[in-house]
Amino acid sequence: MPEPIDKIAWLHLHNGQILSTRSHGKDRYYLPGGKRETGETDQQTLLREIAEELTVALDPASLEYAGTFEAPAHGHPAGVLVRMTCYYARYTGTLQPAAEIAEIVWLSYRHRAQVSAVDQLIFDWLQGQGMLAE
Template identity: 85%
Template sequence: MASIDKIAWLHLRDGQLLSTRSHGKNRYYIPGGKREAGETDHQTLLREISEELTVALDPASLEHAGTWEAPAHGHPAGVLVRMTCYRATYTGELQPAAEIAEVVWLTFRHREQVSAVDQLIFDWLREQGLLAD
């Protein structure tokens, strides 16, 4: 089965999760992206977040939060996305850049507006008491 390896940043504030919408897309996605050849999880995340949100994650603060798998949104049946998530602090001002059209803060009520793998993460965050209803 084909899979997409994605690294993502879980950033919560006041019970809301930072999320993004790319140009031309109708779903929100947790910020991050696919690794380039030879990159580690940390290198991928630092690069992707800098490119997409114009902020710098603090490498010393990176903390693995979990890994989830679900059918990939917008791909043929049978394609899975495997998303490895990290928490981290950052410096700078969050702004959409590159393919990102919009930066938003979501709560559990927005669950139907995100991809399948993000829905699993929303469920987990809610179970942990981290994501507001």
């Protein structure tokens, strides 16, 4: 069994919706974040990825661990898993798509079918916590 794909994600909720992104050429939405580069901590990965993808700066002092979720990786061979470690954080700047990001959207639970398998687990968890609107 291959090692899971190691990803770090930012959970940013507003009015019962969660910030999500779609990359160029993709048909699913993904929570913002990305893969760790060699030697990076969770914090370093998240700060770098969010700055690259959304042109905002996360406040390192506000990072709060939310949870770790594992599910089959979208678009990969069967048996490949993604492990998503999620954090909440405040930010400064204006959210706008950059790098590989084609669009930024706000999703509620009714959009669950439009996100990756691991994001679906996160949507379920957030909805169970009363944080994600129907």
